[in-house]
Amino acid sequence: MKNLIYLVVAIVFLTSCTKDKTTVSVINNSCTDTISFSNQILPMVQTYCISCHDYGNSTGYILTNHANISANASLVYNSLLGSSVQLMPKDGPAINDSLIKQFSCWINQGKQNN
Ligand code: HEC
Numbered sequence: 188m189k190n191l192i193y194l195v196v197a198i199v200f201l202t203s204c205t206k207d208k209t210t211v212s213v214i215n216n217s218c219t220d221t222i223s224f225s226n227q228i229l230p231m232v233q234t235y236c237i238s239c240h241d242y243g244n245s246t247g248y249i250l251t252n253h254a255n256i257s258a259n260a261s262l263v264y265n266s267l268l269g270s271s272v273q274l275m276p277k278d279g280p281a282i283n284d285s286l287i288k289q290f291s292c293w294i295n296q297g298k299q300n301n
Pocket residue numbers: 232235236237238239240246248259262263266267272273275276277282
């Protein structure tokens with residue numbers, strides 16, 4: 188009887204864990220268009236991130252221009268997915284999948300300053 192109780196507890200525990208995954212789906216990273224830093228990447232960061240990641244705030248991550256965004260590109264990408272670092276924008280919701288895909292493509296295309 189005791190073993191049965193342990194089994195039930197284990198099953199409840201395991202199934203509850205699988206519901207805790209991040210909400211963002213897998214992103215299709217194949218792009219045909221060249222992503223523009225100034226027309227696509229920078230406006231996205233300005234819309235969703237700069238309110239907390241500009242000079243003078245205390246997050247430690249300044250995301251204002253090509254140099255500092257490209258230097259932190261992998262970390263930023265993971266934060267958009269909420270994968271291994273905290274999901275950003277802080278407290279969610281995640282930005283649109285198509286914008287995350289653009290960011291990924293921009294990295295794959297060599298983080299151009301275009
Ligand atoms: C409401 C404020 C806020 C917004 C908006 C925001 N962030 Fe953050 N971000 C934070 C804070 C605060 C931290 C520091 C970690 C913490 O204490 O939560 C942080 C940390 C990070 C980190 C480091 C994560 C880590 O675990 O090392 C990255 C990368 C990041 N933010 C990227 C972004 C990006 C990209 C956006 C826009 C899509 C964004 N943030 C929008 C507040 C914000």
